[in-house]
Amino acid sequence: GVAMIRAYHAARGDHGRRKMLIPAAAHGTNPASAQMAGFAVVEIPNLVDGDLDMAFLDQHLGPDVAGIMLTNPSTLGVFERRIADIAARVHGAGGLLYYDGANLNAILGRVQPGQMGFDVMHLNLHKTFATPHGGGGPGAGAVAVQEHLRPFLPLPTVLREGEGALHWMTEQEAPRSIGRLSAYGGNIGVLLRAHAYLRRLGRVGVGRVSAYAALNANYLLKELQRVGYQAAFPERRASHEFILTVSDLQKATGIRALDVAKRLLDFGIHAPTIYFPQLVPECLLIEPTETESKATLDRFVAVMAQIRQEALAQPELLREAPHHLPVGRLDEALAARHLDVAAAQ
Numbered sequence: 001g002v003a004m005i006r007a008y009h010a011a012r013g014d015h016g017r018r019k020m021l022i023p024a025a026a027h028g029t030n031p032a033s034a035q036m037a038g039f040a041v042v043e044i045p046n047l048v049d050g051d052l053d054m055a056f057l058d059q060h061l062g063p064d065v066a067g068i069m070l071t072n073p074s075t076l077g078v079f080e081r082r083i084a085d086i087a088a089r090v091h092g093a094g095g096l097l098y099y100d101g102a103n104l105n106a107i108l109g110r111v112q113p114g115q116m117g118f119d120v121m122h123l124n125l126h127k128t129f130a131t132p133h134g135g136g137g138p139g140a141g142a143v144a145v146q147e148h149l150r151p152f153l154p155l156p157t158v159l160r161e162g163e164g165a166l167h168w169m170t171e172q173e174a175p176r177s178i179g180r181l182s183a184y185g186g187n188i189g190v191l192l193r194a195h196a197y198l199r200r201l202g203r204v205g206v207g208r209v210s211a212y213a214a215l216n217a218n219y220l221l222k223e224l225q226r227v228g229y230q231a232a233f234p235e236r237r238a239s240h241e242f243i244l245t246v247s248d249l250q251k252a253t254g255i256r257a258l259d260v261a262k263r264l265l266d267f268g269i270h271a272p273t274i275y276f277p278q279l280v281p282e283c284l285l286i287e288p289t290e291t292e293s294k295a296t297l298d299r300f301v302a303v304m305a306q307i308r309q310e311a312l313a314q315p316e317l318l319r320e321a322p323h324h325l326p327v328g329r330l331d332e333a334l335a336a337r338h339l340d341v342a343a344a345q
Contacts, residue, residue, distance in 0.1 A: 073239035087117025109207030
């Protein structure tokens with residue numbers, strides 16, 4: 001997608017656009033992708049309410065900006081309320097908008113990124129569309145573009161000739177393509193599973209995904225607040241995920257987000273993401289998804305309530321967690337610096 005943005009500007013003779021704007025809350029793959037495509041990254045901060053800093057955005061819009069990469073809802077778990085304004089300003093400056101589809105389960109069947117003003121996007125088939133991606137893979141994604149970026153799509157691309165047969169487009173048919181992809185088929189198992197999942201859901205079922213994802217997240221957020229946890233953005237409703245901060249526990253007892261996560265393992269609960277996004281201190285990023293039952297959510301709340309009481313009354317219990325697994329608390333810094341895979345085998 002970023003390579004197509006680069007090719008689009010180059011085809012127009014607009015070679016001075018070497019900057020890509022990226023919010024501070026973005027997934028790390030965004031700045032990495034931009035830099036791999038040869039762009040300089042400019043980080044746009046978020047305001048205390050989670051929205052993008054529009055004044056800072058305006059300061060950096062100009063003839064050197066190729067575009068902006070956004071996730072909406074953002075990784076902060078809130079919907080960017082001024083997205084139409086952002087799109088108008090970026091387009092007005094000659095840039096394009098890239099949509100990171102990582103949080104699509106919040107808007108699936110309800111909002112189209114194209115309607116928000118995005119020019120190109122990717123869909124995380126391995127996340128929103130049913131295929132697990134634990135351990136770093138496998139992943140696969142489809143890339144969608146507005147009409148003005150169609151000539152730059154990578155090859156090979158399938159072309160249908162009227163009602164006739166399909167064939168692979170050649171370089172002669174797509175002279176402005178960004179080129180061939182070495183693994184154009186992707187992880188075929190991921191693609192087929194996502195296709196089957198969508199066919200089974202149907203149009204109505206797709207809308208239920210986002211309805212239950214949002215319902216579960218907001219229910220869980222309110223219940224965790226009720227038992228004493230602090231929301232990072234208490235004035236905002238959750239999208240499909242939300243952020244808690246345990247900074248109050250750290251100040252009171254020294255207990256950190258890592259300790260809470262390790263203690264969750266003792267209850268057979270896979271800990272949520274911690275310390276991301278980094279601009280929220282001692283944070284837990286919690287995403288129940290559309291698949292969890294109310295009973296499961298209620299148990300999670302009860303366990304989190306118990307952990308909070310333990311943190312206040314018995315902080316050492318959390319610092320030494322987990323207690324009931326084959327492996328206890330590891331020295332993670334030492335393991336990272338002196339990784340010995342052969343010994344582990």
